[in-house]
Amino acid sequence: MLSFILRRLAIAIPTLFVIVTISFFLMRVAPGGPFDLEQPLEAKVMENLRRIYQLDRPLHQQYLTYLAALIRGDFGPSFYFRDFSIAELFAQGLPVSMRLGASALALALLIGAPLGVLAAFRQNEHADHAVMGFATAGITIPNFVVAPVLQIVFGLMLAWLPVGGWNGGAVRNTILPIVTLALPQIAVIARMTRAAMIETLRANHIRTLRAQGLSGVTVALHALRGAALPVVSYLGPAAAALLTGSVVVESIFAIPGIGRYFVEGALNRDYTLVMGTVVVVAIFVLIFNLVVDVVYALLDPRVRLE
Amino acid sequence: MSEITLAPLPVAGRSLWQDARIRLMRNRAAVVSLIVLALMTLACLIGPLMTGHPHDRVYQDYVRVPASIDSYPKAEAIPAAVQRIASRVRAIASDIAVSQDGVRLTLTSQRPIDQRLLVYFDRSDQFGTPKILANEEDGRRLSLDVPIKRQRFWFGTDANGRDLLTRTLIAGRVSLAIGLLATGVALVIGVSYGATAGYLGGRVDMLMMRIVDVLYSLPFIFFVILLVVFFGRNFILMFLAVGAIEWLDMARIVRGQTLSIKRQEYVLAAEALGVTTGGILRRHVVPNTLGPVIIYVTLLVPKIILLESFLSFLGLGVQEPMTSWGVLISDGARSIQGAPWMLIFPATFLVTTLFALNFLGDGLRDALDPRDR
Numbered sequence: 018m019l020s021f022i023l024r025r026l027a028i029a030i031p032t033l034f035v036i037v038t039i040s041f042f043l044m045r046v047a048p049g050g051p052f053d054l055e056q057p058l059e060a061k062v063m064e065n066l067r068r069i070y071q072l073d074r075p076l077h078q079q080y081l082t083y084l085a086a087l088i089r090g091d092f093g094p095s096f097y098f099r100d101f102s103i104a105e106l107f108a109q110g111l112p113v114s115m116r117l118g119a120s121a122l123a124l125a126l127l128i129g130a131p132l133g134v135l136a137a138f139r140q141n142e143h144a145d146h147a148v149m150g151f152a153t154a155g156i157t158i159p160n161f162v163v164a165p166v167l168q169i170v171f172g173l174m175l176a177w178l179p180v181g182g183w184n185g186g187a188v189r190n191t192i193l194p195i196v197t198l199a200l201p202q203i204a205v206i207a208r209m210t211r212a213a214m215i216e217t218l219r220a221n222h223i224r225t226l227r228a229q230g231l232s233g234v235t236v237a238l239h240a241l242r243g244a245a246l247p248v249v250s251y252l253g254p255a256a257a258a259l260l261t262g263s264v265v266v267e268s269i270f271a272i273p274g275i276g277r278y279f280v281e282g283a284l285n286r287d288y289t290l291v292m293g294t295v296v297v298v299a300i301f302v303l304i305f306n307l308v309v310d311v312v313y314a315l316l317d318p319r320v321r322l323e
Numbered sequence: 324m325s326e327i328t329l330a331p332l333p334v335a336g337r338s339l340w341q342d343a344r345i346r347l348m349r350n351r352a353a354v355v356s357l358i359v360l361a362l363m364t365l366a367c368l369i370g371p372l373m374t375g376h377p378h379d380r381v382y383q384d385y386v387r388v389p390a391s392i393d394s395y396p397k398a399e400a401i402p403a404a405v406q407r408i409a410s411r412v413r414a415i416a417s418d419i420a421v422s423q424d425g426v427r428l429t430l431t432s433q434r435p436i437d438q439r440l441l442v443y444f445d446r447s448d449q450f451g452t453p454k455i456l457a458n459e460e461d462g463r464r465l466s467l468d469v470p471i472k473r474q475r476f477w478f479g480t481d482a483n484g485r486d487l488l489t490r491t492l493i494a495g496r497v498s499l500a501i502g503l504l505a506t507g508v509a510l511v512i513g514v515s516y517g518a519t520a521g522y523l524g525g526r527v528d529m530l531m532m533r534i535v536d537v538l539y540s541l542p543f544i545f546f547v548i549l550l551v552v553f554f555g556r557n558f559i560l561m562f563l564a565v566g567a568i569e570w571l572d573m574a575r576i577v578r579g580q581t582l583s584i585k586r587q588e589y590v591l592a593a594e595a596l597g598v599t600t601g602g603i604l605r606r607h608v609v610p611n612t613l614g615p616v617i618i619y620v621t622l623l624v625p626k627i628i629l630l631e632s633f634l635s636f637l638g639l640g641v642q643e644p645m646t647s648w649g650v651l652i653s654d655g656a657r658s659i660q661g662a663p664w665m666l667i668f669p670a671t672f673l674v675t676t677l678f679a680l681n682f683l684g685d686g687l688r689d690a691l692d693p694r695d696r
Contacts, residue, residue: 032536032537032540035537036537036540036541039537039541040541043549044549047549047553048553153678153681153682154674154678156677156681157625157629157674157677157678157681158670158674159629159632159633159636159649159652159673161632161633161636161652161653161656162652162656162666162670164656165656165657165659165666166659169659169660173660264637265633265636265637279548280548280637283548283549284548295541299540299541302539302540303540
């Protein structure tokens with residue numbers, strides 16, 4: 018197990034290197050630069066700025082400089098948010114996004130999995146249709162529709178919760194964003210759990226359990242272990258996406274997370290910010306894929322980690 | 324003499340596709356979805372021609388009017404509208420009598436009324452060319468018969484006074500076209516890449532799938548924003564490119580299928596007969612992967628429509644005066660308090676389409692899944 022994890026981490030480094038290289042050059046090929054304003058800067062000012070940020074050097078040299086800094090763990094200064102380094106921006110934003118994402122994921126699992134199990138046990142009955150209808154709605158209604166509706170209903174009409182803002186992370190402020198983030202995940206998890214559960218319930222070992230006259234709950238717990246496999250492999254990428262923040266939710270609820278950095282960074286050609294986000298997201302994806310494989314092996318003894 | 328009995332005719336076998344069609348037609352949700360999708364497409368294609376409003380026509384007098392089955396202008400709003408125009412003509416309107424298709428009124432003023440100013444009636448969206456019935460007191464008192472221009476805004480109008488029904492239908496054209504276009508590109512790339520990787524196998528397969536893995540770990544939105552930067556406002560090109568990104572899942576699915584298909588005896592036979600690799604791929608491999616591919620396509624179309632909406636929400640999508648469901652919804656979300664119809668109608672259209680596509684995908688999965696027989 019340990020050697021498997023170590024080997025996977027060793028493979029992750031070249032993958033990360035390829036990702037960094039591709040994004041670095043793609044970003045630089047894009048037209049425009051970080052200091053292009055509506056009114057062009059004076060040539061001399063521009064020249065000085067480019068020299069300070071070392072943009073006047075040949076591209077391959079910049080690339081090597083960036084790689085060297087990255088290996089030391091230095092993401093460099095932000096081009097757009099002046100006076101901030103990328104590390105500082107992430108130190109502020111990442112905990113916020115991760116807290117929202119983790120809560121949403123936990124909520125989605127707590128609600129979605131039981132709903133899916135319920136639907137599987139009551140296949141083709143009213144409860145099943147209700148759950149599947151809800152799940153389809155959760156997948157199809159975009160979160161930028163859900164968010165304003167929640168704001169209107171709970172923020173303005175009922176006036177129970179604040180409409181937006183972070184307020185130092187007060188619990189009241191996090192409820193609406195977490196629900197918005199969780200809804201589509203609840204839907205997907207419920208659907209996948211139902212499908213996997215229906216398949217597992219037909220398996221021989223479950224038939225044996227039933228034949229032995231065990232209660233429904235015991236059967237469900239045994240079936241859940243097999244049914245969890247596809248859900249776990251979905252949760253890996255989903256967790257990576259949730260923990261690194263959502264542009265839509267963070268901009269609608271005015272939350273200082275890192276989700277919006279990506280869009281802002283790319284639109285303003287903030288090279289270091291975009292690169293930093295790419296690296297962080299890629300690390301999350303790689304880590305969670307590894308976690309998924311390990312959990313997979315723990316759940317299913319047929320899977321051998323080689 | 325022995326009797327010759329005719330052997331009973333063999334029962335005609337049903338192909339996978341006939342079988343799938345029968346099973347699909349038995350699934351009520353899938354059939355309803357098919358009908359809904361057909362109606363939606365038809366409405367978006369010919370609907371904008373029948374609403375009587377161009378999608379970019381601005382009605383300045385009807386900004387953000389609520390959805391209504393009755394025609395505009397409303398009878399109770401006419402006197403105020405007449406007074407507004409009268410004050411621009413520098414006269415006072417009196418004796419306003421509203422009938423079904425016209426208004427009779429009298430304009431009085433201190434000085435003779437400049438009849439050229441009556442063009443203000445024409446210019447408004449509510450009235451036609453006024454007819455002068457009587458001209459008294461040297462032109463200080465005019466009796467007019469002004470025809471009313473009736474307009475219907477079944478879905479209301481947007482913040483610029485454009486008919487929302489027409490815009491929703493036009494937006495549907497754009498959203499559906501983008502969904503199909505990008506899915507088509509993803510289909511072509513994904514199927515050919517996956518089939519090639521799976522069929523060739525070995526080193527080539529490992530290398531090709533390694534590339535897919537790397538592309539997977541790249542944040543998707545990074546690509547999309549770069550594409551927006553490159554292609555700017557040309558959304559057709561952009562969505563060709565989005566399709567060129569969305570093929571990764573398709574390639575994996577097709578590769579998995581191909582791995583099992585290539586061990587079949589008919590492929591072996593084709594190889595023995597000397598059919599070229601390309602020929603085997605086209606004739607034997609690709610057609611047999613279509614089942615899962617079709618299912619994935621019905622789920623990819625809504626995914627791309629949602630993606631386009633998401634981009635439009637960020638302001639990176641389709642540009643004015645063209646529109647898409649995503650643009651309309653993000654406009655609507657912004658004015659949800661004052662004008663809820665601006666969110667409700669486009670969102671209903673979008674969600675209905677996505678619902679139908681999802682149910683159709685589920686139905687196809689049930690119909691094509693051979694394990695379920």
